[in-house]
Amino acid sequence: MRLAVPGRRAASGLSPAHALAYPLRRGSGGAWLVGLPLLLLFPLTFVLVFGYALQATRASVADSASPPPRPHLDGRLLRDGALTFALVAALTLPFVVLVWIGGGAMSNVLHPTRDAFFNRIYGLLAACLLIAIPWGLLLLLLLPANVAAYCASGRLRDLLDPVLAFRRVSERFLDWNLATVAMVTGWLLGFAALGLLCVGFLPGAFYAILVSAHATASLAPRTASPSPG
Numbered sequence: 001m002r003l004a005v006p007g008r009r010a011a012s013g014l015s016p017a018h019a020l021a022y023p024l025r026r027g028s029g030g031a032w033l034v035g036l037p038l039l040l041l042f043p044l045t046f047v048l049v050f051g052y053a054l055q056a057t058r059a060s061v062a063d064s065a066s067p068p069p070r071p072h073l074d075g076r077l078l079r080d081g082a083l084t085f086a087l088v089a090a091l092t093l094p095f096v097v098l099v100w101i102g103g104g105a106m107s108n109v110l111h112p113t114r115d116a117f118f119n120r121i122y123g124l125l126a127a128c129l130l131i132a133i134p135w136g137l138l139l140l141l142l143l144p145a146n147v148a149a150y151c152a153s154g155r156l157r158d159l160l161d162p163v164l165a166f167r168r169v170s171e172r173f174l175d176w177n178l179a180t181v182a183m184v185t186g187w188l189l190g191f192a193a194l195g196l197l198c199v200g201f202l203p204g205a206f207y208a209i210l211v212s213a214h215a216t217a218s219l220a221p222r223t224a225s226p227s228p229g
Helices: 016-020 029-040 042-062 075-109 116-142 144-153 156-160 162-171 173-196 201-217
Strands: none
Touching (some): 016 173, 144 201, 173 201
């Protein structure tokens, strides 16, 4: 007899542990071929990058064994990208204000150099280090579970409602922990390991985006199938 265990994965074979290998699956070349230029032009293509992250998440919800999809430009990608960017920006803005205020306060108290400009820079860096952890935790609490639900349902409330995010995390806390570990590890590998191998910043960042997309898909509702485009 099998017992239902709260927090079990949504679909067979969809595990956050597999997310680290997801960007390197056979057939992923098309995603890399288009994704790297998008990142290179990020100041102009940020909406497309955010939209593709959701497109990859939706593809993993549909078929966890498939390779990363080649970016497909359509209205849904643009809409999802704009919505996700606006959400991330809204969550980030208060922390930017705190960094600015905290950096100024630190530069007035700490004087590592005799130059006011560099004191200000060092103050901002110190404030960033202090605020980065709560900012990252907030994004991890509010975004992955809601993004996964939105990719499955297509309902805007599933993406934007913070109460639903906390409820989903509490109901599947173990799955959320595994997914966030995969995401954080992916970004560490993307920026550190791949950078040390002289592969470059852009491939490392794209690798981390794909890891995060696949790990996020593991948080989709257990009976979910991706919403039609």
